[in-house]
Amino acid sequence: xxxxxxxxxxxxxxxxxxxxxxxxxxxxxxxxxxxxxxxxxxxxxxxxxxxxxxxxxxxxxxxxxxxxxxxxxxxxxxxxxxxxxxxxxxxxxxxxxxxxxxxxxxxxxxxxxxxxxxxxxxxxxxxxxxxxxxxxxxxxxxxxxxxxxxxxxxxxxxxxxxxxxxxxxxxxxxxxxxxxxxxxxxxxxxxxxxxxxxxxxxxxxxxxxxxxxxxxxxxxxxxxxxxxxxxxxxxxxxxxxxxxxxxxxxxxxxxxxxxxxxxxxxxxxxxxxxxxxxxxxxxxxxxxxxxxxxxxxxxxxxxxxxxxxxxxxxxxxxxxxxxxxxxxxxxxxxxxxxxxxxxxxxxxxxxxxxxxxxxxxxxxxxxxxxxxxxxxxxxxxxxxxxxxxxxxxxxxxxxxxxxxxxxxxxxxxxxxxxxxxxxxxxxxxxxxxxxxxxxxxxxxxxxxxxxxxxxxxxxxxxxxxxxxxxxxxxx
Ligand SMILES: NC(=O)c1ccc[n+]([C@@H]2O[C@H](COP(=O)([O-])OP(=O)(O)OC[C@H]3O[C@@H](n4cnc5c(N)ncnc54)[C@H](O)[C@@H]3O)[C@@H](O)[C@H]2O)c1
Numbered sequence: 362x363x364x365x366x367x368x369x370x371x372x373x374x375x376x377x378x379x380x381x382x383x384x385x386x387x388x389x390x391x392x393x394x395x396x397x398x399x400x401x402x403x404x405x406x407x408x409x410x411x412x413x414x415x416x417x418x419x420x421x422x423x424x425x426x427x428x429x430x431x432x433x434x435x436x437x438x439x440x441x442x443x444x445x446x447x448x449x450x451x452x453x454x455x456x457x458x459x460x461x462x463x464x465x466x467x468x469x470x471x472x473x474x475x476x477x478x479x480x481x482x483x484x485x486x487x488x489x490x491x492x493x494x495x496x497x498x499x500x501x502x503x504x505x506x507x508x509x510x511x512x513x514x515x516x517x518x519x520x521x522x523x524x525x526x527x528x529x530x531x532x533x534x535x536x537x538x539x540x541x542x543x544x545x546x547x548x549x550x551x552x553x554x555x556x557x558x559x560x561x562x563x564x565x566x567x568x569x570x571x572x573x574x575x576x577x578x579x580x581x582x583x584x585x586x587x588x589x590x591x592x593x594x595x596x597x598x599x600x601x602x603x604x605x606x607x608x609x610x611x612x613x614x615x616x617x618x619x620x621x622x623x624x625x626x627x628x629x630x631x632x633x634x635x636x637x638x639x640x641x642x643x644x645x646x647x648x649x650x651x652x653x654x655x656x657x658x659x660x661x662x663x664x665x666x667x668x669x670x671x672x673x674x675x676x677x678x679x680x681x682x683x684x685x686x687x688x689x690x691x692x693x694x695x696x697x698x699x700x701x702x703x704x705x706x707x708x709x710x711x712x713x714x715x716x717x718x719x720x721x722x723x724x725x726x727x728x729x730x731x732x733x734x735x736x737x738x739x740x741x742x743x744x745x746x747x748x749x750x751x752x753x754x755x756x757x758x759x760x761x762x763x764x765x766x767x768x769x770x771x772x773x774x775x776x777x778x779x780x781x782x783x784x785x786x787x788x789x790x791x792x793x794x795x796x797x798x799x800x801x802x803x804x805x806x807x808x809x810x811x812x813x814x815x816x817x818x819x820x821x822x823x824x825x826x827x828x829x830x831x832x833x834x835x836x
Contacts, residue, residue, distance in 0.1 A: 362386070362545055365434040365441045367464045369396060369427065371407055371519065371623065371690065372481060372512050373444035378412065379523040381419035383548040388434035389427050400427045408689040408716045411520045435471040440541055443468075443492075444481040444512070447627075454630035456485050465492045469499035476503070477538045479510045483568050483628055485635045489532070489561040508533035508542060509561045511568035516623070517687030524549065529556045532564025569635070572628040573646045578613040579620045580649045583656055586616035586793025596793025597775060616793040618699065618747065618773040619656035622684040623692040626653070657695045660745075661702025664771050667790045668743055673707035676766070678741035680734055681748025681774075682725070683717030691720040695773075696747045700725050713737040715750050735760060743769040749776055758785055 362385045366377040369391035377389040391397050396406045403420075405413045419425035428434055435441050445460035461482055468478060478496065480489055493507040509532030514522035529549070531542045539558055546556055559567070586596040596616045604611030620626070629650045636643040665672050684694035691697070696712075703710050710728040714721060718730045731737035734752065738744045738761055746753055754776055762768045762785065770782060772791040782789035783797035790796055 362440065362541075363438045364388070364545070365390060365431060365438040367431060367441060367443050367468065368445035368460075368482070369393075369400070370444065370446065371409070371516055371688075372514065373442070374400075374405075374407065374416070375409060375412060375514060375519040375523055376442065376444060376481060376512065378415045378419055378425060379520060380545070381422075381425035382415060382524075385424065385545065387419075387425050388438075389425065390431045390434060391427075391429065394429050397427045397429050408687075409516065409519050410687050415520060431467055432471045435468050435476075436473040438476060440477040440479055440545060441468055442479045442481045442510070447482045447484055447631075449627040449630050453634070455634045456483070456627070456631040458484065458488060458491075461488060461492065462495060465495040466499055469496040469503060472496075472500055472503045472505060474504065475537065476505050477533075477541045478505055478507045479542065480507070480565075481510055481512045483511060483572075483624065483631075484509075484565055485569075485631060486562050486565045488565060506533060506535040506538040507561070508535070508538045509564035510542060511564060513568070513571065516690055517685055525552055526554055529554060530564050530567050531556060531558050532561035532567075533558070534560055569628055569632040572625055573632050573643075573649070575613050576620055576625045576629050576653070577645060577649050579615075579617075579625075580652050580656075582614045582616050583619060583792075584652065589616075589793040590795055593795045594793075595795075599793075616775065618660045618695040618792070619653045621657070621693040621695045621697075623690055626650075626693045657698040658702050660695065660699045660773060661706060663773075663790060664699075664703060664708075664743060664745055665706055667769055667771050667788060668767075671707075672703060674709075675707075675742040676709045676711065676740060677703050678738040678744040678765075679703075679710060679712040679728075680714075680737065680744060680746050680753050681717075681750055682712055682714035682721040683748055686748055686750045689714075689716045689720050691717055691724050694721075694724075694748075696721070697724055699745070699747060699773075700728060704728070711737050711741065714748065715752055717748075735764065739764045740766050742767050743771060746770070746772045746774055746776055749774040758782075758787070762786065 364380055364385050364387045366373045366387060366389045369389040373389060377387045381387040399406050403417060405416055443461055443464050445464050447456045447461060450457040461484060480492060489507050489509050496503060496505055511530055513526060529546050533539060582600055585599055589596040589599060600614040603609050604614050629646055633643055633646055664677060668675055679700060682694060682696040683689055683691060700710055704727060711731050712728050713731050713734045768786055769788045775791045779789055779791060779794050779797045
C-alpha cells in the first residue's frame with residue numbers, strides 16, 4: 362500500500378516509520394525544511410526510544426522516504442494521513458485547525474485516482490465534514506473518502522503503542538475506506554488488535570473523551586493526594602488499594618505535579634469548547650482543567666514551604682524538565698509553571714534534563730542549564746525532582762547531601778521513600794505522603810514509623826531507588 366503522511370512530528374514520524382515497518386511504502390512530508398533535511402541526513406529531529414533505528418532500517422529498505430512537497434507522494438498514494446499539529450488557538454482555547462485545513466487544500470489539489478484521506482490529528486467533532494467540504498471545493502472531481510483514525514500513542518512508548526495498541530478506531534461509513542484501512546492495519550491483526558469501525562464524528566469524539574477521562578483520573582488522585590497529606594494517609598497505597606479494583610484499574614493513578622504535555626491540556630480545553638458550542642456544559646472536565654492549572658503553579662509554593670517560606674536568594678536545583686521521561690517534549694510541561702513560580706519568588710534556578718534541555722531553553726531562557734545532575738545540585742538549597750527519568754531513580758544520596766547547601770529534597774514524583782530519606786537526614790517532601798520527621802541517629806524502623814503522622818504500622822519501605830510505577834502509564 363502506498364501511504365503519504367502529512368506532518369512529520371511526534372505522531373507523523375512514528376506512524377510513518379511504523380507503517381513502513383509493517384511493509385507499506387511511506388513518504389513522510391513536512392513543511393519544515395530543516396526537519397526533512399535532518400531526516401535525509403539520517404538524524405531524528407525528536408527523541409523517542411527506538412525511533413532512530415526504526416527510521417534508518419526502513420529508509421535502508423527503501424520503504425520510507427521524506428519530502429517537503431506533497432504533490433508526488435499524494436498523487437501516488439492509496440491513503441493520505443493528516444498528522445499535523447492541532448494546538449490550542451491563542452486566546453480562546455479552541456483547537457487551531459488552520460494546519461489541518463491548509464493541508465486539506467494542498468492535498469485536494471494533488472489528488473489522482475481513488476484516495477482515502479485519513480485524519481490522524483486530534484480534531485473536534487465535525488472536522489472531517491469540513492475537510493471533505495474543502496476537498497470538494499478545491500477539486501470537485503476528486504474520488505475521495507475522508508475518514509477519521511485518531512492516534513492514541515504515548516510519547517516515550519510510541520513505537521510499542523503504535524504496534525501493539527489497545528484498539529484502532531476508524532471512523533467512516535464508506536465500505537471502500539473501511540476495506541482500505543482494514544488492509545493498512547491488517548499486519549497488526551496477527552497480534553489480535555481490535556479494530557473498531559464507527560461513524561466519523563463518533564471516532565473524533567472518542568479521542569477527546571479518552572484523553573479527558575485519563576486527565577480526570579490523574580486529577581482525581583492528585584486531589585486525593587492533597588487530602589492524604591492533611592490526614593496522614595499515603596496516596597500511593599490509596600491508589601494501589603483502589604487500582605486493584607478491576608472496575609477502576611491501576612493506571613493513571615500516580616499523584617504528581619499535575620498533568621502536562623502536548624495532548625491532555627490542549628485536548629481538555631478543546632473538548633470544553635466543543636461542548637460549549639453545542640450548548641452542553643462538561644462540568645467535570647472544566648473542573649479537571651481548573652484544578653490542574655492551579656496545581657502546577659502551586660508546586661513552587663510547596664518548594665518555598667520546604668525551605669521555610671521564602672525563596673529569595675536561594676538556589677533551587679530542578680531535576681527533569683520534559684513533561685515525562687523518555688521524551689524531549691516540553692509542551693505544557695509542569696516544569697514550566699514550577700520554574701516560573703520559583704523565579705517569581707526570587708529563587709535562582711539551575712536545571713538538568715537528560716534530553717530535554719535544548720527544547721527547555723526556548724521555554725525557560727532565564728535559568729542555568731547544567732549537563733550533569735550532580736553538578737546541578739552542588740551548593741543548592743533544595744532539589745526538586747520533577748520528571749522521573751530513570752537517571753534520577755537511584756541517585757547517590759550521600760553525594761547529594763554532601764554537596765548541597767542544605768539537604769532538602771522535594772520529590773514531585775514520589776520516587777523515594779519518606780522513611781529512608783528521613784533516616785538519611787534529608788528534609789523530604791513528596792506528594793500525598795505526610796513527611797516523616799527528621800530523626801537524628803535512628804535506624805530503627807519502628808521509631809521512624811512512629812514519627813510518621815497517622816502511621817499505625819511500620820511502613821513497608823519501597824527502598825531507595827525503588828519506584829512503584831511505570832512512567833509510561835501516565836500522561
Ligand atoms: N504527540 C502525541 O503524543 C500525540 C498523541 C496522539 C495524538 N496526537 C495528535 O497528533 C497531532 C500531531 O501531533 P504531534 O505531537 O505529532 O505534532 P508536532 O507539532 O510534533 O508535528 C506536527 C508537524 O506537522 C507539520 N506541518 C504542519 N502543517 C503542515 C503542512 N501543511 N504540511 C506538512 N507538514 C505540516 C509541522 O511542521 C510539524 O512538524 C495533533 O493533533 C496531536 O493532538 C499527538
